[in-house]
Amino acid sequence: MIVIILATSVLVSILNEIDTALPTNTAVAAVAPVISKNNNKVTVDKFGIRKIYPTKSNGTEWYINMSSPLNDKSFSLSGGGEKTSNSSLANATSLNGHIIKEPDGSYQVYGVRKTGKYDFSVRMNVNASDIAKWWKNIEMTGYVKVVTDTSSGAALDWYARGRLHISSSPCEGVAYHAGLRADGSVYWQKEIWHTGGYTDFRSNITATHSLLGRWVGLKIIMFNINNDSAVRLQTYLDDNATNHWKKVADVVDNGGWYADNPNDLFYSANCGRSKDYIVTNAGPIATFRSDNMIWDFKDLNIREIQPPSDVKVDTIKQLTTNTSSTYNPYVFGNATQEWIDKEHNVKILFSPSPEYPSVGNLTQLGFNVQDLKTGSHLNNMTATVTVINNSTANIGTGISKGTPNGDFSIFKNISAPNGSFSVKDHFLQAGM
Template identity: 45%
Template structure:
């Protein structure tokens, strides 16, 4: 059969059309698809974007925040109280260093976003040195947010600003670890600063000194029983190998009272019971440290779906 020139032209046009359709779909649609914004990142099941294991899965449409390790301060949601400076770690290019008697690294809530409530907070730290307790005034310990003097790490949430001008905003569930004795515990703050409770859930987090080595620390909080109680859990990655061990858990169903006098507790006029259960959400979650110098990396907060 003879193939005429018109037939060849038709075949050629068909091939060219197929090539153009493929090019448009692959180059324009696939490769140039808009990338998600930081708080829209959907993490793989059981892993965060830093490769860190998740204890609980992210809630459906749940908010997620991951620190910008290239430039943490280039993030409107992230701030450091009193503008304490951070510097890139010259020994470990994947970490940042901070040094102060009061460290408060805050993650706020953008307009029209849900405040932090049922969350899993994670961070890795290397403690470089510990301040002597008698040095606390150098960091302005008489200023706002100064309840804890011991060298410790605390991840906290479910409140707003912690200052004397807005005492009723200063609610918090605080999951901390004492750097010297390696003991972990939870404290509740019903208002700032006269609403602190005694600690609960005290447990030995590790047998190994915490100085000059990387550890991971997680605090988790979520409501139970139709938002009438709250459960708190803490975990440690003791060997920096992404193996997480539960350290303690505490459930607040009432009866966990502020340790201030009745007169002091009522002086803030927050209209709360002295054993108020912090089931509320809050716009600010904070990675806190007192009286230590440290390196940090891979901070994250996620709204979770508890089992």
């Protein structure tokens, strides 16, 4: 029997008055970038890389020294949370990591071997010591090539808006994290304190194919909106390293994005922050992080940007449920499966076709989202479902938009007669 896993992440957004460029959060909905223009000419940064947003007038800019990265007092290398000063990095190496210049002028970076999650961990930190120049509304950019990944958890993780991320000062470790995994998937995650204040992933989707052995451009962008009451988070990729950028993730945090840990653990740090704290503050450190990989980089830079002035995000509520279920549609027929998230007042109904998977290569799956208290339907939903088999090979994707009870289709390439499947972390976006 072949087990089919339906896997995406559930995100329900209630949208009222919004700008048409607001997030869709679907992997297939990547759109052309909002490239900054001046007299119809695309503006670029110091390295010739296209800007998504213009640099703020007199804003802070940092560019890596491609001749000697460590010959920069604002730049330091650490691994797995330990602090390392530049002065200890003799010959560009330390107990925490290594930076080696490649023949093509790029640099290879990797950490030390460690058991578990932090194998080869690297933290390249950019410190804006002057409080007036702390990182808040920023565009972090670079080109990367994964040389080796040592586990399925291999990922780049770039973040900002906090200080040190160490257990001895837990409340300093606040950030928005933008991830790009070696397999080509992306995500956003919030850290309210280190390490007990992590949320679930948002926009946790496949954006491209494997990064092994090829150059890819990565931009992660964060800026405040709604009079500094909410934050917009975006990821762009230059998939072929040709300076053509596409948006692959777009998330708004204006509340309701909660830390995963139980209340007693979350509040034990005494940071004075709510469990869905919105990180609107600036911070002195921005970090280019990686775990479980060796990778090459070039042209890393961070710019303080001028966010668009016309973005309006009113009464947006983003909700997540991590409930999962497994059942056999041949047994349950038309029975509707419910996911109830009381914390966020949402009920999601998900119904497989009883014919699954006997209708050729087409599987019909119906869904709707309701307000848990009133039972009213949330309209204009989008759903994206990725199907993988028991060896985690991606075998199909389906998408549907615009109807409160619309079916969406999954095109599959294998047969699983009488096979059960599980629905885990399904993805939905709904608006009223």
